[in-house]
């Protein structure tokens with residue numbers, strides 16, 4: 001049985017106002033359907049995966065490719081295809097001219113940017129980073145003629161916060177999106193919005209609901225393709241394909257969009273979610289090869305990247321684009337007992353690949369197979385940081401990039417937070433004042449000596465979910481310090497798996513890094529935010545189904561509480577209990593929640609879900625008792641108040657319901673559920689002006705909620 005972590009149990013929201021019962025509520029009352037997507041892949045996974053595209057020789061579809069003059073993408077997946085590919089390209093060269101003239105028609109334009117996120121990609125599983133159990137020639141080949149960052153670190157091992165940190169070049173503790181499911185604050189400046197303001201056409205192709213547009217990462221994108229079904233159908237099933245889409249679909253959508261936007265500079269974000277549990281390939285695929293399921297998924301992703309790269313080459317985009325490939329975080333895979341990511345901040349989940357392809361590079365390698373590229377790469381890596389000449393005739397309107405040369409490997413640690421400033425620096429665009437990362441371009445061009453860069457990372461999961469201590473880390477050079485009740489210090493050069501805690505052996509270094517960490521936290525401290533952002537009902541349902549409701553708003557006590565290392569067994573039991581609850585094995589879940597509470601009566605989430613178990617078992621009095629206890633232990637925990645309110649609403653006791661929803665709004669003034677349900681209670685009590693006011697507020701919070709609009713219209717006619 002998969003662990004709850006398979007579903008990214010750390011799909012969580014900080015701050016109260018969420019209700020585990022919002023699923024039942026939204027099923028009954030409301031929906032918040034996603035707006036129509038401008039770009040949408042109209043294929044099913046089987047359409048893609050069984051497509052004979054994968055086996056058809058592109059030579060036979062030549063006419064269509066000639067018409068596009070950059071060639072429709074094709075896939076070369078094996079050595080026997082090399083000949084076929086070469087023949088096709090030969091025809092193209094003859095009939096269309098060399099590919100470079102096709103690209104050269106855009107030579108007066110600034111370089112395009114293609115940003116590829118391979119979600120959950122642990123750097124140490126790429127052969128370019130030294131992995132030997134499988135080969136990843138296609139991903140590795142992105143660095144051919146480009147640059148590989150050997151020690152890139154995610155700032156936070158969670159999908160939305162990590163991407164937001166990269167997009168905004170801000171620290172998670174500064175932008176305050178430190179959990180999945182939180183809403184991107186209004187007005188943030190992203191690399192997409194910067195490039196859009198500079199005339200770039202911008203588009204994103206998303207592989208998972210975690211980055212759905214309703215969380216706000218779509219800012220600055222002309223097209224944001226996240227076609228996930230948001231129908232409210234009760235408790236969302238995180239295994240459902242509607243929560244994600246196959247990488248082949250994502251790549252195809254991106255490819256189609258690129259095909260329709262030639263002749264202008266573009267910023268394209270491509271997000272593949274195939275490495276994230278639950279895995280989509282049958283276990284048999286991995287078993288047959290004697291590799292892990294993660295590695296089997298990675299081989300699949302690698303092939304997708306190979307075909308995508310070839311498509312970019314053939315269509316001319318590769319030549320004229322800055323292509324940046326990265327992982328948003330890694331995967332525990334059992335290191336430090338962590339199977340997935342988000343709980344700890346060890347290198348298994350922080351060390352990510354970061355590979356840059358520079359425009360105008362790699363022109364002589366288009367026909368290489370993945371294998372030969374890999375061989376080329378490995379020999380190159382042995383040479384270390386040799387600066388290489390950029391031989392390119394690719395020009396921009398005012399800047400000749402022939403003058404640039406870049407190192408092929410960067411050993412100095414960097415953060416994903418540095419990606420956006422580096423891209424803008426390359427494009428000769430000033431970084432916004434809000435950016436906190438540092439451009440790596442100087443070091444990349446070897447015109448500046450590599451200086452130790454302090455790289456910050458964090459996880460607040462244990463704190464936000466259970467009230468335990470937060471984890472924060474600072475890496476400088478080879479040393480990494482983890483701030484926790486039981487602090488840790490590691491020498492990553494000799495101990496990449498962080499097995500030997502040097503805290504007491506090198507106390508001076510630990511103290512120095514602790515001091516530096518404090519400086520970072522002070523320097524980038526956020527300005528206070530009035531209230532947590534509100535979320536729509538189906539979002540709340542999904543968050544609930546995926547296992548996270550915050551125990552309390554994060555804040556002043558975050559450095560207190562138990563060390564997450566000491567509570568891992570409890571965390572695992574909670575995951576197991578919640579998975580059983582999620583799968584509606586209530587009789588299995590209930591005793592597990594009880595067992596947690598026996599040793600830790602303060603575990604708010606366990607008690608809250610125990611109440612839900614009782615309600616499912618038609619023991620409402622027991623449920624109310626547990627929720628009331630939650631509120632006694634933690635008066636700030638709005639979900640418990642909302643759950644009680646919903647119970648009374650369903651029972652028709654509107655006075656009691658009203659009181660509870662007022663309590664919800666006192667704790668979380670922007671709660672959609674609080675406003676909507678209070679309006680319903682008010683309406684039943686004949687308090688029509690109050691009902692209208694709360695409905696209007698709810699509809700503002702969830703502008704796409706059809707039921708809210710309908711209810712408001714109905715009320716206005718009374």
Ligand SMILES: [Zn+2]
Nearest residue numbers: 119120159328
């Ligand atoms: Zn992720």
